[in-house]
Amino acid sequence: MADNYVARGKEYFLDLQERLCGALERLDGGGRFATDEWESPSGGGCSRVLAGGKVLEKAGVNFSHVSGDHLPASATAAHPQLAECRFEALGVSLVVHPHNPYVPTSHANVRMFVAEQAGQELHWWFGGGYDLTPCYGFTEDCRHWHRTAAAACTPFGETLYPRFKQWCDDYFYLPHRGEPRGVGGLFFDDLKVWGFDTTLGFVKSVGDSFMPAYLPIAERRMGMDYGERERQFQLYRRGRYAEFNLVHDRGTLFGLQSGGRIESILMSLPPLVRWEYDYRPEPGSAEARLTEYFLQARDWLGEEG
Amino acid sequence: MADNYVARGKEYFLDLQERLCGALERLDGGGRFATDEWESPSGGGCSRVLAGGKVLEKAGVNFSHVSGDHLPASATAAHPQLAECRFEALGVSLVVHPHNPYVPTSHANVRMFVAEQAGQELHWWFGGGYDLTPCYGFTEDCRHWHRTAAAACTPFGETLYPRFKQWCDDYFYLPHRGEPRGVGGLFFDDLKVWGFDTTLGFVKSVGDSFMPAYLPIAERRMGMDYGERERQFQLYRRGRYAEFNLVHDRGTLFGLQSGGRIESILMSLPPLVRWEYDYRPEPGSAEARLTEYFLQARDWLGEEG
Numbered sequence: 001m002a003d004n005y006v007a008r009g010k011e012y013f014l015d016l017q018e019r020l021c022g023a024l025e026r027l028d029g030g031g032r033f034a035t036d037e038w039e040s041p042s043g044g045g046c047s048r049v050l051a052g053g054k055v056l057e058k059a060g061v062n063f064s065h066v067s068g069d070h071l072p073a074s075a076t077a078a079h080p081q082l083a084e085c086r087f088e089a090l091g092v093s094l095v096v097h098p099h100n101p102y103v104p105t106s107h108a109n110v111r112m113f114v115a116e117q118a119g120q121e122l123h124w125w126f127g128g129g130y131d132l133t134p135c136y137g138f139t140e141d142c143r144h145w146h147r148t149a150a151a152a153c154t155p156f157g158e159t160l161y162p163r164f165k166q167w168c169d170d171y172f173y174l175p176h177r178g179e180p181r182g183v184g185g186l187f188f189d190d191l192k193v194w195g196f197d198t199t200l201g202f203v204k205s206v207g208d209s210f211m212p213a214y215l216p217i218a219e220r221r222m223g224m225d226y227g228e229r230e231r232q233f234q235l236y237r238r239g240r241y242a243e244f245n246l247v248h249d250r251g252t253l254f255g256l257q258s259g260g261r262i263e264s265i266l267m268s269l270p271p272l273v274r275w276e277y278d279y280r281p282e283p284g285s286a287e288a289r290l291t292e293y294f295l296q297a298r299d300w301l302g303e304e305g
Numbered sequence: 306m307a308d309n310y311v312a313r314g315k316e317y318f319l320d321l322q323e324r325l326c327g328a329l330e331r332l333d334g335g336g337r338f339a340t341d342e343w344e345s346p347s348g349g350g351c352s353r354v355l356a357g358g359k360v361l362e363k364a365g366v367n368f369s370h371v372s373g374d375h376l377p378a379s380a381t382a383a384h385p386q387l388a389e390c391r392f393e394a395l396g397v398s399l400v401v402h403p404h405n406p407y408v409p410t411s412h413a414n415v416r417m418f419v420a421e422q423a424g425q426e427l428h429w430w431f432g433g434g435y436d437l438t439p440c441y442g443f444t445e446d447c448r449h450w451h452r453t454a455a456a457a458c459t460p461f462g463e464t465l466y467p468r469f470k471q472w473c474d475d476y477f478y479l480p481h482r483g484e485p486r487g488v489g490g491l492f493f494d495d496l497k498v499w500g501f502d503t504t505l506g507f508v509k510s511v512g513d514s515f516m517p518a519y520l521p522i523a524e525r526r527m528g529m530d531y532g533e534r535e536r537q538f539q540l541y542r543r544g545r546y547a548e549f550n551l552v553h554d555r556g557t558l559f560g561l562q563s564g565g566r567i568e569s570i571l572m573s574l575p576p577l578v579r580w581e582y583d584y585r586p587e588p589g590s591a592e593a594r595l596t597e598y599f600l601q602a603r604d605w606l607g608e609e610g
Contacts, residue, residue: 036583047582049582049583051581051582058582060582176561176567177567235577239574242547242551242578243551243571246547246548246551246552247551247552256481262481262482263582263583266548266580267582269544269580270580271579271580271581272540272577272578272579272580273547273577273578273579273580274576274577274578275571275574275575275576275578276356276576277352277354277356277363277365277568277572278341278354278568
């Protein structure tokens with residue numbers, strides 16, 4: 001049964017990876033993904049990276065499938081009884097770092113865990129979601145993003161979007177900055193509320209909705225003029241992204257703890273990043289508005305959104 | 306007694322900060338340090354930053370003095386019985402990120418802790434050291450660096466330099482990369498092997514030897530020609546520096562846990578950093594030699610150094 005579940009997850013994840021890469025290549029209109037198949041003692045994967053494209057400064061779409069005799073601590077917060085279990089973990093992660101500062105950075109991930117305990121029933125669960133990290137905020141983009149996310153969830157229940165939206169706001173938060181990483185989206189983990197088929201169906205609905213959520217925003221912003229000021233602000237904001245991924249991200253930590261391939265795990269880091277001591281945006285500027293308005297937990301589907 | 310010890314530590318640290326800034330301004334020959342006095346609920350400090358100098362892309366020399374009711378976990382590994390103690394921590398941290406890729410990045414820190422437990426004797430200890438992170442290695446630089454470090458230790462005992470050199474190699478190590486951060490130097494913590502006067506004397510010897518260790522190297526390399534290739538490699542290597550500071554550094558973690566000022570703590574991050582997926586230096590190049598030869602634990606005072 002574990003093998004059957006894993007095979008069905010894997011089939012979807014590999015197909016999704018292919019479709020995500022195709023859609024990003026069409027968006028870029030020039031760059032092509034390179035493919036690295038890799039193996040490690042704990043498993044293997046396929047890393048696909050597009051670097052130096054026309055629209056995308058760097059994009060990565062990774063599939064990985066690892067296993068081990070002991071589920072790492074980063075994956076067992078909700079499953080302490082499984083800490084000593086043999087496990088398999090597989091999934092797809094995407095990150096997009098565009099050139100144009102008006103095109104938001106974005107991240108998506110769908111993943112599946114299977115843990116086996118001798119003499120007990122099979123444990124499986126899913127995780128995933130996607131989130132948007134603009135340098136310059138646009139209300140219509142945030143609304144479109146969250147509407148698409150909500151629409152992917154709603155067929156499976158009315159409560160899912162609000163819960164997973166909140167979880168995303170809670171998760172992608174930099175406590176040392178007192179600041180969210182971006183404008184949120186969806187985040188879920190330890191998901192096993194229905195049977196396997198329906199749960200996988202939900203994960204597919206989320207995974208398949210990423211491109212309809214992201215592409216219209218990228219297409220709307222990629223032609224906008226920008227100069228050195230916007231570029232410098234983008235490089236500065238990417239510092240927050242690097243801080244989150246290296247200090248807080250459980251996915252990065254899981255990769256490091258489970259013997260993943262380091263270049264694939266850290267592929268999420270931005271291509272170029274700037275840190276400036278005690279930078280403060282000009283009051284009233286678009287740069288100030290990012291943190292003052294857009295990087296605040298907000299109901300993007302309600303009146304105020 | 307605690308107050309007297311703290312006052313004597315503080316006097317040295319503030320004087321050292323002043324001298325370090327003066328020496329770096331003379332080295333730069335143009336840039337000036339800006340000064341930020343700050344206070345937080347847990348204490349205060351003085352951050353001094355030189356940005357965009359002629360030689361130094363960014364340099365920071367921070368003094369901080371914080372206190373709290375509970376010594377953070379990052380400071381109590383060697384003192385579990387003090388976890389619930391009221392404490393004071395003070396010290397000076399320095400980081401130098403030069404423009405020229407041939408001039409190594411460097412870091413130094415000297416710090417002092419005092420912890421008080423009702424009805425028990427006063428606990429105090431010191432920590433500190435300095436380390437060098439070149440992008441391009443030069444044997445004569447490494448030898449000079451380590452000779453100066455050894456000379457600062459030897460008056461206090463023959464075993465100190467080898468122990469603290471080893472500790473530095475062990476501490477400034479990126480396990481996820483299987484790579485040291487640089488060519489080492491000195492690192493010590495929980496130091497209380499003599500009385501207070503001698504221990505402070507040792508810390509002064511280390512702190513005062515930083516500039517004699519660093520300046521001749523910087524002066525020798527700052528006029529070397531470089532181009533885009535060396536600059537790009539420097540930005541790439543700075544990625545390792547950011548990874549270490551954000552993922553592994555106990556000093557950064559202590560700052561975040563003890564309510565330090567975030568801009569002062571993260572001042573150590575490089576001004577501009579590049580991440581490139583799966584970069585590999587050309588075999589036989591100076592870039593390959595960095596990791597193959599220089600970033601290997603090595604006895605820089607012995608025959609092979």
